[in-house]
Amino acid sequence: MAAYDLIAAEYYSEVKHGACRNFRQASETLVKAMIDIQPEDKVLEVGAGMSFAAPLMKEQNLSLSNLCLADSSDGMLSHSEKWRAEGATLLLSAAEAIPLADKSINIVISLMGDPYNNPLFWLEMSRVLSSQGQIIMTVPAYQWNRLHGDGQQAIFTTEKGKRVSVPSFVFEYQQQVMMVERVGFLLEEYCLFSKGELQGKVSKAFVSTDDDQAIVEAYLFQKAT
């Protein structure tokens, strides 16, 4: 059982996991501004949970048969079940071993990809992406994360009070870029989302965060060859 299966049922609960909702809003805003999906693009969303790419592609009248949604947690992937009927392919799969052919994808999208932000994952992305393919990933902002975590794990407290630890790898900018460029990518764009940009209710996880402090970072890389 994947660690996220223990929290999958309540991950999108507005009441309990406000920080997840705030991270999601920040990630959606950044990714929408940074990527441009074309009708012929083959798109892979990794760690999809409740897919971001599917509703976006539908809104843009793009065929969901060009979309694969991968997640290692059955419970998290089930939040995207409805997109199967619209043509998307759902893959219960580790991000580090995606069952897709070499160079078969043009765009990879990963919202809050810190659980699998490791060298093996980036190597796998360089395998599945075509030449000049792009990958965008959001992660919790490094400075915020350092005040609230250790850069290796995140702790969720469930509605029943159980503490669940999940992997969470968050690196300082230079280290992140070096890890990814080492396997054949080039950084194209880097953007931040600050707490003050949040709309609606702000989670208590950000109570001690200043409005101008970043809570989410987005990295857009392009495969060099």
Ligand SMILES: C[S@@+](CC[C@H](N)C(=O)[O-])C[C@H]1O[C@@H](n2cnc3c(N)ncnc32)[C@H](O)[C@@H]1O
């Ligand atoms: C922080 S959640 C983000 C979910 C979704 N992208 C969102 O923003 O709402 C991380 C997701 O990555 C998935 N995940 C964690 N480790 C993974 C791995 N090694 N391979 C694939 N998916 C993984 C989890 O099951 C979960 O759905």
